[in-house]
Amino acid sequence: MKSNKQRRAEIKAHRLNRALAQAARLRAQDVRPLRADDEYSPGRELADRLVLQLHNNTYGMLPAFYVARPFTCRDCGAEEVWTAKQQKWWYEVVHGAIDSRAVRCLACRRARRQCLRNTGPGANLLREQTDRLRALGATKPNAQAEAEIEAALQSKWWSLRVVAIQTLGRWGGAENLARLHAFMAARPEGGRRYFGWERVAADAARSALMYRERST
Ligand SMILES: [Zn+2]
Numbered sequence: 001m002k003s004n005k006q007r008r009a010e011i012k013a014h015r016l017n018r019a020l021a022q023a024a025r026l027r028a029q030d031v032r033p034l035r036a037d038d039e040y041s042p043g044r045e046l047a048d049r050l051v052l053q054l055h056n057n058t059y060g061m062l063p064a065f066y067v068a069r070p071f072t073c074r075d076c077g078a079e080e081v082w083t084a085k086q087q088k089w090w091y092e093v094v095h096g097a098i099d100s101r102a103v104r105c106l107a108c109r110r111a112r113r114q115c116l117r118n119t120g121p122g123a124n125l126l127r128e129q130t131d132r133l134r135a136l137g138a139t140k141p142n143a144q145a146e147a148e149i150e151a152a153l154q155s156k157w158w159s160l161r162v163v164a165i166q167t168l169g170r171w172g173g174a175e176n177l178a179r180l181h182a183f184m185a186a187r188p189e190g191g192r193r194y195f196g197w198e199r200v201a202a203d204a205a206r207s208a209l210m211y212r213e214r215s216t
Contacts, residue, residue, distance in 0.1 A: 004189060005184075005185070005187055005189075008187075009184070009206060012081075012203075012206075013210070015043075015068065015081050015083070016070060016079060016080075016081050018043055018068065019043070019067075019068040019069060019070040019081045020070050022043065022067055022068065043067060043068045043083075043084055044065050044066065044067055044084050045065065045066045045084035045085055045087070045088045046064070046065060047062065047063045047064055047065055047066055047088065047091070047092070048088075048092055049062050049064070051092045052091060052092065052098060055095040056097065056098045061098065062098065063098075065084070066084040066085075066087040066088050066091075067084055068081050068082065068083050068084050069081070069082045069087070069101070069102070070082075071101070071102055071103065073103070073104050073105040073108055074103045074104055074108070075104055075105075075108040075111075075112070075130065075159060076105060076107065076108050076130075076159060076162050076163055076166065076204075077134075077166070078105045078107075078108075078162070078166075078203075078204065078207045079207060079210065079211075080102070080105045082101070082102035086102070090102075105203075106200065106203075107158045107159055107162045107200045107203075107204065108159050108162070110158060110159075111126070111157055111158050111159035111160075112159075114157070126157055126159070126160070129152075129157075129160055130159060130160060130163050132148075133148065133149070133152055133160065133163040133164060133167055134163055134166070134167070136148065136149065136167050137166060137167040137169075137170030137171065138170065140171075141171045149164045149167055149168065152164035152167075153165070158197060158200055161197070161200075161201065161204075162200065162201075162204040165180065165183065165201060165204040165205055165208055166204065166207070166208045166211070168180060168208065169205070169208025169209060169211060169212055170208075170211075170212075172212065177209070179205075180205040180208055180209055181205070181209075183198075183201045183202050183204070183205035184202045184205045184206055184209075185202075186198050186201070186202060187199055187201075187202030187203075
């Protein structure tokens with residue numbers, strides 16, 4: 001029998017694939033106009049145009065449906081899906097501007113919020129450290145690089161820890177890959193509202209392993 005963890009990982013991978021396929025179809029113009037009476041599709045949410053009109057000055061540009069959008073996190077490069085449900089919430093409940101899009105994963109959004117709250121030299125420093133850690137991923141690991149990654153994994157900034165996890169994935173090797181699998185195995189059970197480092201780490205590790213599969 002499959003564990004909930006495996007099921008969830010499969011669902012997330014399936015969702016990503018479906019969104020990528022959908023995006024490819026949209027790029028290829030191989031899509032008929034969506035109609036409100038279209039049959040139910042699991043990746044799709046009906047838009048409430050009346051609500052949208054109240055909060056947007058755009059006329060004639062409002063969607064009839066939301067469809068899952070794949071995106072690459074601007075900060076850490078993780079492959080993510082902005083689900084139709086999340087879009088409906090963003091546009092109709094929080095009243096996000098209709099032309100706004102998801103650009104960052106959960107961990108990076110959180111890190112950015114922390115960063116913006118403590119403005120000052122810290123914000124740039126974090127960015128520099130992130131770039132530096134990412135650059136390490138493209139080089140062969142040595143003792144100093146490994147020590148930097150270990151330190152980053154203990155950082156108070158989750159985005160640095162996420163990049164450290166990605167770097168372990170780029171480096172590969174039995175030991176590093178075992179660590180990624182350990183992060184994935186430690187993903188806590190809990191509803192979608194639960195948000196903790198273990199969950200972010202598990203998702204980052206899964207993303208790092210998927211990246212390896214694609215690039216080999
Ligand atoms: Zn990210």
